[in-house]
Amino acid sequence: EVQLVESGGGLVQPGGSLRLSCAASGFTFSDYWMHWVRQAPGKGLVWVSRLNGDGSSSGYADSVKGRFTISRDNAKNTLYLQMNSLRAEDTAVFYCAGEFNPGGLGWGRGTLVAVSS
Amino acid sequence: QSALTQPPSASGSPGQSVTISCTGTSSDVGAYKYVSWYQKHPGKAPKLMIYEVSKRPSGVPDRFSGSKSGNTASLTVSGLQAEDEADYYCSSYAGDNNFEFGGGTTLTVL
Numbered sequence: 001e002v003q004l005v006e007s008g009g010g011l012v013q014p015g016g017s018l019r020l021s022c023a024a025s026g027f028t029f030s031d032y033w034m035h036w037v038r039q040a041p042g043k044g045l046v047w048v049s050r051l052n053g054d055g056s057s058s059g060y061a062d063s064v065k066g067r068f069t070i071s072r073d074n075a076k077n078t079l080y081l082q083m084n085s086l087r088a089e090d091t092a093v094f095y096c097a098g099e100f101n102p103g104g105l106g107w108g109r110g111t112l113v114a115v116s117s
Numbered sequence: 118q119s120a121l122t123q124p125p126s127a128s129g130s131p132g133q134s135v136t137i138s139c140t141g142t143s144s145d146v147g148a149y150k151y152v153s154w155y156q157k158h159p160g161k162a163p164k165l166m167i168y169e170v171s172k173r174p175s176g177v178p179d180r181f182s183g184s185k186s187g188n189t190a191s192l193t194v195s196g197l198q199a200e201d202e203a204d205y206y207c208s209s210y211a212g213d214n215n216f217e218f219g220g221g222t223t224l225t226v227l
Contacts, residue, residue, distance in 0.1 A: 044221040107162040
């Protein structure tokens with residue numbers, strides 16, 4: 001069974017940093033593009049970032065470019081999102097997702113990030 | 118402002134059909150076949166309902182169908198059931214390793 005389990009969320013002050021992790025199981029992790037998607041309270045889904053199987057190719061939403069870094073450790077079957085210079089508007093549930101079908105994502109349950117002083 | 122435009126709400130009675138639109142541009146929806154649709158119930162993870170415009174993952178009822186014409190994609194739910202009440206989001210590849218989501222449509226089963 002495919003499982004994606006996010007962790008690392010919490011409360012952080014504006015300007016602070018946080019690293020999210022996503023533990024993957026039930027599939028060959030290195031074969032798939034992986035994504036981070038977020039949803040602010042009461043708002044819609046927003047794509048954040050994408051990384052290919054060997055970690056050599058990535059993409060970022062304009063709103064996080066230069067502040068967030070996506071990476072993966074295929075030996076540990078884990079996806080990461082390093083988030084720096086956090087702002088109040090980054091407050092959201094962050095979902096890890098695998099591109100198990102072309103352009104179509106399978107999702108974890110999410111981890112909440114709250115940016116507040 | 119989301120990159121892809123969806124109506125905020127849609128509704129239908131049990132057994133009826135409802136169609137949700139997703140309008141993009143010639144740089145995203147119009148350019149690529151990688152249009153997907155997701156169902157999201159409050160407090161739950163999103164669920165993939167349609168990928169590559171019209172393909173259904175295993176386990177998704179054939180009441181759900183997708184299509185695309187030009188820069189607009191559509192999700193049709195036929196034979197509406199109470200459990201179909203949820204938020205629905207479209208997504209499209211936008212080139213250069215970027216993806217976009219629509220703002221979401223709340224489907225109400227009357």
